[in-house]
Amino acid sequence: MGGGMLRLPGMIHRAMVMHVVTVVVGVMVGGGSVRWAEAGDVPTTLEGPFEPVTVPLNQKAFRGNAVDLPDTDPRVRRKGPRFAPEQISVSLSASYGSVWISWVTGEFQIGDNIKPLNPVSVKSVVYYGRLRYPLHREATGHSLVYNQLYPFEGLQNYTSGIIHHVRLTGLKPGTRYYYRCGDPSIPAMSDIHVFRTMPISGPQSYPKRIAMVGDLGLTYNTTSTVCHMRNNQPDLVLLVGDVSYANLYLTNGTGSDCYSCSFSQTPIHETYQPRWDYWGRFMEPFVSEVPLMVIEGNHEIEKQAGNQTFVSYSSRFAFPSEDSESFSTLYYSFDAGGIHFIMLGAYVSYNRSGAQYKWLERDLAKVDRSVTPWLIATWHAPWYSTYKAHYREAECMRVEMEELLYSYGVDIVFNGHVHAYERSNRVFNYSLDPCGPIHIMVGDGGNREKMAINHADDPGHCPDPLDTLDEYMGGFCAFNFTTGPAAGKFCWDRQPEYSAYRESSFGHGILEVKNETFALWRWHRNQDLYDSAGDQIYIVRQPDKCPVRPLPMNPLRRHRLIRDF
Numbered sequence: 001m002g003g004g005m006l007r008l009p010g011m012i013h014r015a016m017v018m019h020v021v022t023v024v025v026g027v028m029v030g031g032g033s034v035r036w037a038e039a040g041d042v043p044t045t046l047e048g049p050f051e052p053v054t055v056p057l058n059q060k061a062f063r064g065n066a067v068d069l070p071d072t073d074p075r076v077r078r079k080g081p082r083f084a085p086e087q088i089s090v091s092l093s094a095s096y097g098s099v100w101i102s103w104v105t106g107e108f109q110i111g112d113n114i115k116p117l118n119p120v121s122v123k124s125v126v127y128y129g130r131l132r133y134p135l136h137r138e139a140t141g142h143s144l145v146y147n148q149l150y151p152f153e154g155l156q157n158y159t160s161g162i163i164h165h166v167r168l169t170g171l172k173p174g175t176r177y178y179y180r181c182g183d184p185s186i187p188a189m190s191d192i193h194v195f196r197t198m199p200i201s202g203p204q205s206y207p208k209r210i211a212m213v214g215d216l217g218l219t220y221n222t223t224s225t226v227c228h229m230r231n232n233q234p235d236l237v238l239l240v241g242d243v244s245y246a247n248l249y250l251t252n253g254t255g256s257d258c259y260s261c262s263f264s265q266t267p268i269h270e271t272y273q274p275r276w277d278y279w280g281r282f283m284e285p286f287v288s289e290v291p292l293m294v295i296e297g298n299h300e301i302e303k304q305a306g307n308q309t310f311v312s313y314s315s316r317f318a319f320p321s322e323d324s325e326s327f328s329t330l331y332y333s334f335d336a337g338g339i340h341f342i343m344l345g346a347y348v349s350y351n352r353s354g355a356q357y358k359w360l361e362r363d364l365a366k367v368d369r370s371v372t373p374w375l376i377a378t379w380h381a382p383w384y385s386t387y388k389a390h391y392r393e394a395e396c397m398r399v400e401m402e403e404l405l406y407s408y409g410v411d412i413v414f415n416g417h418v419h420a421y422e423r424s425n426r427v428f429n430y431s432l433d434p435c436g437p438i439h440i441m442v443g444d445g446g447n448r449e450k451m452a453i454n455h456a457d458d459p460g461h462c463p464d465p466l467d468t469l470d471e472y473m474g475g476f477c478a479f480n481f482t483t484g485p486a487a488g489k490f491c492w493d494r495q496p497e498y499s500a501y502r503e504s505s506f507g508h509g510i511l512e513v514k515n516e517t518f519a520l521w522r523w524h525r526n527q528d529l530y531d532s533a534g535d536q537i538y539i540v541r542q543p544d545k546c547p548v549r550p551l552p553m554n555p556l557r558r559h560r561l562i563r564d565f
C-alpha cells in the first residue's frame with residue numbers, strides 16, 4: 001500500500017512531477033535490486049508534502065501483544081561446550097577497512113554467590129581471510145566480564161560469560177571475508193562465518209540494502225521480524241535501541257508485559273540478564289554474517305549497584321567510539337559507503353554545553369558531502385511521533401539539537417521507542433520545510449510490550465503535558481504550541497500535517513540508497529508476504545535547493561526555538 005500517494009491540492013507543480021518521474025526511471029534502469037516494474041508507483045519526496053494518512057487498525061489481524069521466547073526454546077539455549085564461542089556478531093568501525101568480531105565464552109552465573117570468570121582465561125583470537133581455506137590472517141583482541149549487581153535482600157546478582165572483542169584491520173572495501181573466532185589453545189574455535197565489508201565511501205558507492213529496526217525484544221513477533229529482515233538480505237542492520245528487554249523481568253526470571261504495573265514494590269528496577277544471552281544466541285545466525293550497529297534505548301539503562309547504567313549494552317557490543325572520536329559507547333558515527341551515520345544518545349546529556357553536543361558539532365563539521373552525500377541520524381526516542389505513547393517525550397532533546405542537524409542538512413532520521421510505524425513529511429521545528437529531514441519511526445520490531453495504537457490527536461487521547469516527562473530524558477520542554485493549526489494546544493485535533501503516514505503493525509524497513517540523489521525506503525510488515533511493502537517512498541536529496549549552512553549557534557537563536565514551542 002503506497003499511502004503517501006495522496007497529496008494536498010496545489011502543493012506541487014505538474015511539470016515538476018513529470019521531471020521527477022523521468023529522473024527516477026533513469027536511475028532505476030541502472031540501479032539495484034528493486035522491482036523496477038513497481039517503481040513507477042513509488043512516490044518521491046519531491047511530490048510532498050503529502051496529505052497525512054492513517055491506516056486504520058485491522059482488528060481481525062491485530063496482534064498487539066507478543067509472548068517472549070521461553071528459556072526452553074532451542075534457539076536461546078547454548079549449543080556448544082562451555083568455552084565454545086557463542087553469541088557471535090560483526091559490527092563496523094568508522095570506515096570499511098575495519099570491523100569488530102564479538103562473542104561470548106563460558107557460562108554466566110546468577111544467584112546469591114556468583115564468582116566472576118577471569119576474562120583472560122580464554123584467549124580472543126580470530127582467523128580470517130578472503131578465502132575459506134586457508135584463513136591465513138590472525139587478529140587478537142580483548143575480553144571482559146561484567147556484573148549486574150543488586151545489593152538488596154532477596155535479589156540475585158549476575159556475572160556474564162567472557163565477552164570477547166577482536167578488531168580486524170586492513171580490510172578491502174566491498175569484500176567477503178571468512179572467519180573463525182575463539183581460543184585455539186583450548187581448542188575452542190567457532191565454525192567458519194562470512195561477512196562483507198562496506199563499500200568504499202563515494203557518491204556512487206553504497207551498500208545495497210540497510211535494514212532498520214527498533215525495539216526488537218525476543219518474542220514470537222521478533223522472530224517474524226527477523227525472519228522477514230533476513231529474507232531481504234541486508235548488508236547492514238541498524239537497531240535503533242531497546243534490544244533484549246531484560247528489564248521486563250525480576251532477577252528470579254519472572255517477567256511481565258508491564259514491569260511497573262506488575263512489580264511496583266521492588267527496591268530497584270530489576271533485570272534478568274540471561275535474557276541478553278538468549279537474545280545474543282537467537283541473533284547469532286543473522287548478525288555473525290551481517291554487521292549490526294546498535295544505539296542505546298531506555299531498556300538498555302538497567303541501573304544497578306553504584307548507579308551504574310548501560311553496563312550490559314556497553315559490554316556486549318563493539319562501537320567505533322575511538323574511530324569517531326566520541327570515546328563513548330552512547331553516541332558515535334561511522335561511514336557505510338556514501339552514507340555518514342550519526343548515532344546519538346537520547347539518554348545521555350544532549351545539552352549544548354555537553355560533551356555529546358560538542359562532539360556532534362565536530363563530527364558534522366568533518367563530513368565531506370562530496371564523499372558521503374547522505375547524512376543519516378538515528379537515536380531512540382522520536383521527535384515527531386504523533387502517537388499517544390511517549391508523545392513529545394524527547395522535546396528537550398529536539399530543542400537542543402534540531403537546529404544543528406537541520407543546518408547540516410541531515411537527510412533522514414530514524415527512531416524507535418514508540419511501538420508502531422510512522423513516516424513524516426520533511427519537517428523542521430514542527431513546520432513543513434522542504435529542507436527538513438524525513439523522520440521515520442520503526443519502533444515496531446516486536447517486543448512484548450504492547451503496540452502503540454492510540455494517537456495524541458484521537459478524541460480524548462491527548463496526554464497531560466506533565467505525564468510526558470521521562471526521568472531519563474531530562475527536563476520539561478513540551479509546552480503548548482504557539483503557532484500553526486494547533487496554536488494554544490498541546491495536541492492537534494487531527495493527524496498533524498507533518499505526519500505523512502502512520503500504522504500500528506510490526507515490521508522493519510529497508511533503505512536502498514541508489515546514488516547521491518535517490519534512496520528507496522520500504523517498510524515491510526510482518527503480516528505481509530516477504531516481497532511486499534506497507535509503505536514506500538523515494539527520498540530525494542536536493543543539495544542545490546538545500547545547501548549545507550552550518551551556522552554558529554548563539555543564545556538568541558536558541559531562545560527563539562524554546563519560545564516558539
Ligand SMILES: [Fe+2]
Nearest residue numbers: 242297298417
Ligand atoms: Fe524505548
